[in-house]
Amino acid sequence: MPAGSGSASRHRAASHRKVDAGFVLDTRSLGRRPGTMREQQRTVTTAERIGLDLIYIPEGAEVELDLQLQAVSEGVLVTGMVTAPTAGECSRCLEPFTGEVRLHLTELFAYPDSTTEQTTEDDEVYRMDDDLIDLEPVIVDAIGLELPLQPLCTPDCAGLCPECGVRMAIAGSDHGHEILDPRWAGLAKFATESPGDGSPDADADPDR
Ligand SMILES: [Zn+2]
Numbered sequence: 001m002p003a004g005s006g007s008a009s010r011h012r013a014a015s016h017r018k019v020d021a022g023f024v025l026d027t028r029s030l031g032r033r034p035g036t037m038r039e040q041q042r043t044v045t046t047a048e049r050i051g052l053d054l055i056y057i058p059e060g061a062e063v064e065l066d067l068q069l070q071a072v073s074e075g076v077l078v079t080g081m082v083t084a085p086t087a088g089e090c091s092r093c094l095e096p097f098t099g100e101v102r103l104h105l106t107e108l109f110a111y112p113d114s115t116t117e118q119t120t121e122d123d124e125v126y127r128m129d130d131d132l133i134d135l136e137p138v139i140v141d142a143i144g145l146e147l148p149l150q151p152l153c154t155p156d157c158a159g160l161c162p163e164c165g166v167r168m169a170i171a172g173s174d175h176g177h178e179i180l181d182p183r184w185a186g187l188a189k190f191a192t193e194s195p196g197d198g199s200p201d202a203d204a205d206p207d208r
């Protein structure tokens with residue numbers, strides 16, 4: 001039975017600060033025989049917001065994990081879907097909006113003392129912590145890449161009126177302003193000002 005050899009060292013996991021909860025998965029029931037698979041479904045309530053400034057998974061949101069854990073020779077391969085609600089602010093009209101983000105994960109977590117663990121940097125391949133997998137850094141990284149830098153409330157958000165700042169979605173399509181083109185506005189200012197305080201030579205114009 002292959003699990004026997006490692007059981008002594010694995011007792012340390014019991015006293016480790018991490019436990020099988022939240023984004024931390026305990027893989028002991030999976031074992032380490034390559035090819036062994038286990039389904040893992042879990043709903044995790046976020047302790048803090050995850051994401052970007054304008055769009056993020058809010059604190060207290062429920063993140064759905066629908067994963068497969070597969071033991072491979074160097075570690076545990078985690079694949080599957082992560083689904084979470086998002087909240088944000090439209091980068092075009094500045095209105096708050098909510099949505100959903102879905103991530104497809106494919107991530108190897110290397111066993112402690114595996115060849116992969118010893119021949120890679122820890123920012124290249126995630127590591128297991130004894131028998132535990134901590135998905136939180138994976139999800140934080142992946143969500144940061146998945147979410148748009150300039151989120152929109154709707155794909156065709158019309159944004160704000162450049163003249164008065166009203167949201168075009170509520171202003172209506174016939175919203176507009178009787179404002180002169182800025183170039184003409186400049187000329188108009190010149191035209192009204194020139195008779196009064198125009199050039200001092202105006203009165204001395206020999207053509208008058
Ligand atoms: Zn918008």
Ligand SMILES: [Zn+2]
Binds near residue numbers: 162164175
């Ligand atoms: Zn306007």
